[in-house]
Amino acid sequence: MSRPVHPDTRIGHVHLKVADLERAIGFYSGVLGFELQQRFGSQAAFLGAGGYHHHIGLNTWESLGGDPPPPGTTGLYHTAFLYPDRASLGDALRRVLKAGIALEGAADHGVSEAVYLRDPDGNGVELYRDRAPEDWPRDAEGNLMMGNRPLDLQALLAEAAPAA
Structure with missing residues (x-):
């Protein structure tokens, strides 16, 4: 059996492909209250809590205007x-x-x-x-x-x- 991961290991952030960056920022910042830390133009944004560099990454690099995955498929x-x-x-x-x-x-x-x-x-x-x-x-x-x-x-x- 392999050794377990260190007990202080945590998931640090999530980075999501989104269809509309402004809409996603509106949800994660406007509704949930995460603070916008940095933007990369109109393609990506990073939001965090308590001044942390980012807990949430959002991007449209491969998903601008895209649809959510259909039910019955793998993913998050x-x-x-x-x-x-x-x-x-x-x-x-x-x-x-x-x-x-x-x-x-x-x-x-x-x-x-x-x-x-x-x-x-x-x-x-x-x-x-x-x-x-x-x-x-x-x-x-x-x-x-x-x-x-x-x-x-x-x-x-x-x-x-x-x-x-």
Whole structure:
């Protein structure tokens, strides 16, 4: 068996092919609140949180005016954005609903709470927050017991950070 990856390894960013750069920036910046860090003309943009160089890359190099992949094909299932706490996740949900974006689902997985939607290019997006590892559900042998219970969206919105 090979040695596992270092435990501090994380996914650093996602880079997405989009059909319309301005529309994609409108979603990731205007709705979700990521800050535009840099543009490469009308073909690419990089957005981040907290001044980071980029968490999200967007480009039209091979996809300008293109269509989303059809159902039944391989590719990215979704990009997951981890929020630091429940209030921040509630704020993200409020932003999405205010923008009129439909949710595809919401779930309490035991280890996390998540809402699911699509960006303007049809890419799956998960907005979630983790529970502390000591609160993760486990069976009698200590094995992780993730689930897919309904998430109370009204309770989540009630805990949302105040709107800026």
